[in-house]
Amino acid sequence: MLLRETLPRRLVAEGAGTALLLATIVGSGIMAERLSAGNSALALLCNSTATGAMLVVLIAVFSPISGAHLNPAVTLAFFIRREIAPRGAGAYVLAQLAGAVLGTWLAHVMFGEQVLQISTVARTGWALRLSEVIAAFGLVLTIFGTLRWRAEMVPVTVGLYIASAYWFTASTSFANPAVTIARSLTDTFAGIEPIAVPGFILAQVLGALAAAAFSGWLFAAVAEGVATGKRREAETAPR
Numbered sequence: 001m002l003l004r005e006t007l008p009r010r011l012v013a014e015g016a017g018t019a020l021l022l023a024t025i026v027g028s029g030i031m032a033e034r035l036s037a038g039n040s041a042l043a044l045l046c047n048s049t050a051t052g053a054m055l056v057v058l059i060a061v062f063s064p065i066s067g068a069h070l071n072p073a074v075t076l077a078f079f080i081r082r083e084i085a086p087r088g089a090g091a092y093v094l095a096q097l098a099g100a101v102l103g104t105w106l107a108h109v110m111f112g113e114q115v116l117q118i119s120t121v122a123r124t125g126w127a128l129r130l131s132e133v134i135a136a137f138g139l140v141l142t143i144f145g146t147l148r149w150r151a152e153m154v155p156v157t158v159g160l161y162i163a164s165a166y167w168f169t170a171s172t173s174f175a176n177p178a179v180t181i182a183r184s185l186t187d188t189f190a191g192i193e194p195i196a197v198p199g200f201i202l203a204q205v206l207g208a209l210a211a212a213a214f215s216g217w218l219f220a221a222v223a224e225g226v227a228t229g230k231r232r233e234a235e236t237a238p239r
Contacts, residue, residue, distance in 0.1 A: 005065050007088060013066035014092050015099035017058045021070055022103030022182050023110070024054040029189035030111045043189060044166060052163025059155035071176040072096055073208035077140045080212045093178075100182035108186065119184050119191030123171065128196075129203040131171035136207030137214075138165060139175045144215040177201045 005013075028050035032043040062068040067084075069075045072093040079089040108115045139161060146157045165173035174180045174192070180201055184194045192200065 007091065010066040010088070011091055011095040013062045014069060015095040015102075017062040017066075017068055018070045018096045018099030018178055019103035019106065020058055021051075021054060022100045022179065023107045024103075025051050025179065026104050026107035026183070026186050026188060026190045027110055030107065030113065033189040044172065047189065048163045048166035048172075051166070052159040054159075055162055056155045056159035059158055063154065066092070070096060070178075071139075072178055073136050073176060073204045074140060074143065076205065077144070077208045077212040080209065081216065096178040097181060100178040101185060104182040104185050113186075113188065117185060117187045117191075119187045119193050121187070121191035121193055123192045123196045123200070128171040129199045131169035132174060132200050132203035133207040133210075135165050135169045135171065135173040135175040136204040137211040138207075139173075140208045140211035141215050144211070144219065148215075148219045171200070174200055175204060175207075177204055180204070 025047070029043070029047045032046035032050075036043040036046070058070065059068040062070075067078070069078065069092060075084065075089050075092045075096070078084045079086070084092070105115050107113075108117065139158070142157050142161045143154060146154045150157075162173060162175070165175065174183065177200075180192060180197055183190050183192045184197050
């Protein structure tokens, strides 16, 4: 249940949540790279497990306050569905971006890295951009589908989705414009070179918009079918 919090409290929740998310993504990437002895698969497993687990925690903690979007693409999808006002949506995105950058810098400090960095990790090509369309589409569909049927399960389903999407998408499922921008500021395991950022963000926005439209149609159709079935049962029931 979303509490009736003031906008400042909601923005703090979005900023703090996104900061902790990025600290987890970048920090676990650094730790995994240091301990995996060059085994990229093991490093990715550690990185994806930590990220998925942290998402479960963050969404459970912050969703009653702000909805725990932690992602401009998710905020955009809620805006398209008219579930957040324009002013609130814009403020959410700014808070998410600020939190993401802060979280990245905090990870650098914790691991003794230089705070200010620019990534040189190449992530280019149409296959990776297509992966981001699919990653964002699946994420938003997971959120709206779970909200429709089992709202209390959103933290778990989102965490599981992202942990698995790290592996089934060629891009390792950024699925989040704030995450993408912040990861361009770390030249570590989680990084992405700045030149690839616009393509990733465009793909994420397209995926989120497609999922918002698809889920709106799909779940409305299912709900209408259930309602029609109940009416027919009522009409044919013996009196």
